[in-house]
Amino acid sequence: MNSSEYWAEKTVPVGSSVYYAFLFLPPAQKTAATALYVLAGEAQDIVAKPQEISVAHAKLAWWRGEADRLGSGTSTHPVMSALEPYAADGTLAPSLIEQIFDGVEMDLAQTRYLDYRGLERYCTLISGTVAEALARILGATDTSTLQYARQLGVALELTEILRDVGEHARRGRIYLPLDELKRFGVSVPDILQAHGGTEFVALMRFQSDRVRALYRAADAALPSPHRLHQRPGLIMAAHAQALLTELERDQFPVLRERVALTPMRKLLIAWRVWLSRGRLR
DSSP: OOHHHHHHHHSOOTTSHHHHHHTTSOHHHHHHHHHHHHHHHHHHHHHHSOOOHHHHHHHHHHHHHHHHHTTTTOOOSHHHHHHHHHHHTTSSOHHHHHHHHHHHHHHHHOSOOSSHHHHHHHHIIIIIHHHHHHHHHTTOOSHHHHHHHHHHHHHHHHHHHHHTHHHHHHTTOOOSOHHHHHHTTOOHHHHHTTOOOHHHHHHHHHHHHHHHHHHHHHHHHSOGGGTTTTHHHHHHHHHHHHHHHHHHHTTOOTTTOOOOOOHHHHHHHHHHHHHTTTOOO
16 A cells, blocks of 8 residues: 555545544644544554454554654654655654554553553553644644643543443443442443443442543643643544433444544534634633
8 A cells, every 4th residue: 555545535524523633733733633633543543353362462663663763764654754754854853753663562561450540541541642733733832732632631531431431341341430330339240341320320420520530730830921822632532422312312332333423514613713822711
């Protein structure tokens, strides 16, 4: 597959939250931001797609090598080529990109998380790192904006985890912290066998409340002068919080179905945030 064929197959799909978040970006930033999220998707596919564990580790090692060469002009993959200018000028350090693959390694090593501390570390690596890289592509260099990005990435990943509880369970995975399952009277078999109930709804409301607090903390950390340039992340946050509202309203039917926003609703949310110049408060 040549580079053009790869991008035609792997580019961010029309109608996705990421597609609308990047829709209004200038071409150079849009290309790099899209490459970053395609790379994140490739990383997560190492775990999500059924394959021998030895094959998964071989793929992970190959991607680590590509990340290590980023900035030297010797990476060969199309997404790395698209990120190369930002690595060459110091915007993206190879070590930052490699943290994404540290998250993949965690995923390959375990299918359960004992407590929130472990889950938070996973979310920081697999998604907080991506959000920070995006913030840097959009021009962020200050500590507060980078802190905002990391917190935002964790919140976005946790939102996806809540949306995909059933899908993950069908692959034998449970990301919700086991000590919190126990606290709410929900067992591992309940999750794996899609047995909901009042205890499960209470557990999910607890999770949703925590994620909303993370979005508020992230938003508060972003300095007002930088909101304009960080609108793509704010659009993703607005999409995710609208999804949380749907999940809460429907009593978290995530064990048996996948709740999603319509493309039109995503577009309208993105347009509103973009026109507001990132002022959500």
